[in-house]
Amino acid sequence: MIFVFSGTGNSYHAAKRIATALECDMVEMAAAVRYKRTFYNASDEPVGFVFPVYFHGLPSVVEEFLSTVEVRRPGHVFCVSTCAGESGRACEQVQEILGNRLRVDASYDVLMPENAVFYEDVPGKDEAKAINDAADAAIDGIISSIKAGEKGDRRTMAGSDCFEKMREDYEDFRFTDRFSYDENCIECRICEHVCPEQIIKVYHRKPVWDDAMCSMCMSCVNMCPKRAIQMGDITKDRGRYFHPTYYMWSLGVTPPYKREDFERYDKGLR
Ligand SMILES: Cc1cc2nc3c(=O)[nH]c(=O)nc-3n(C[C@H](O)[C@H](O)[C@H](O)COP(=O)(O)O)c2cc1C
Numbered sequence: 001m002i003f004v005f006s007g008t009g010n011s012y013h014a015a016k017r018i019a020t021a022l023e024c025d026m027v028e029m030a031a032a033v034r035y036k037r038t039f040y041n042a043s044d045e046p047v048g049f050v051f052p053v054y055f056h057g058l059p060s061v062v063e064e065f066l067s068t069v070e071v072r073r074p075g076h077v078f079c080v081s082t083c084a085g086e087s088g089r090a091c092e093q094v095q096e097i098l099g100n101r102l103r104v105d106a107s108y109d110v111l112m113p114e115n116a117v118f119y120e121d122v123p124g125k126d127e128a129k130a131i132n133d134a135a136d137a138a139i140d141g142i143i144s145s146i147k148a149g150e151k152g153d154r155r156t157m158a159g160s161d162c163f164e165k166m167r168e169d170y171e172d173f174r175f176t177d178r179f180s181y182d183e184n185c186i187e188c189r190i191c192e193h194v195c196p197e198q199i200i201k202v203y204h205r206k207p208v209w210d211d212a213m214c215s216m217c218m219s220c221v222n223m224c225p226k227r228a229i230q231m232g233d234i235t236k237d238r239g240r241y242f243h244p245t246y247y248m249w250s251l252g253v254t255p256p257y258k259r260e261d262f263e264r265y266d267k268g269l270r
Helices: 010-022 029-034 060-068 090-101 125-147 163-173 190-194 219-223 259-266
Strands: 002-004 026-028 039-041 047-052 070-072 077-083 106-111 179-181 200-203 206-209 229-231
Touching: 002 010, 002 029, 010 026, 010 047, 010 077, 010 125, 026 029, 029 060, 047 060, 060 090, 077 090, 077 125, 090 106, 106 125, 179 206, 190 200, 190 219, 219 229
Parallel strands: 002 026, 002 047, 039 070, 047 077, 077 106
Antiparallel strands: 179 229, 200 206
């Protein structure tokens, strides 16, 4: 059983690759929080948590999920953090929050393309492809390690000398009033569909962030086909990124939903 949270598809891709190799089911953590689903029976199968690193730690919705989840009959338990260079203390947080409810046997991190457009520009198509190809090889290594039942801390980008400060910054940062849409909005509602926490609602055909705070997954900014969603002024002249195999399950489109489909939106062929 693989529990996943993903904003722009990196973690979803990693989780899907692992779940396919281990023949496990996937559970989306944001949806589980929404539906208040806390109890799972793993039937002695492996249990994995796959998520992106935010501000050297966990996305807030993952913290929320972990604070109540109960897993009966867990097999080998592992976590995989996807990050753009520093996986910080996210995996330590998983164990801290789970406490005695579940013991994590192994922790991994995977370098994947940056999606934090507010922080720095995202990689271009070629650079992102090179990073994703290397990530696939790393994920396959993780799969072999999980299958072999290897234990311990297997991360290569972990550690943070400013963890407390980063987490304070995250709490200050994740107010949705930072988001806005501009004149390029074509009212396609993709932002509403891709928001994993379902915080964006479309009223009068335009997006409204209907909660004061969110996890800041950046899916709305990165996946708007017209680059019409901004975070302050900083994202206006920056690129956008989402994983090329991102399965947009929430759009109800037969997966895989590919970049070309976005380009069709771009040309107005909806
Ligand atoms: C709010 C936010 C904070 C982030 N903080 C970090 C960080 O502390 N360290 C890091 O290496 N990457 C950081 N990133 C980059 C993501 O962890 C990385 O791109 C991840 O693979 C995205 O996964 P996803 O596509 O599944 O959402 C951050 C991204 C966001 C949106």
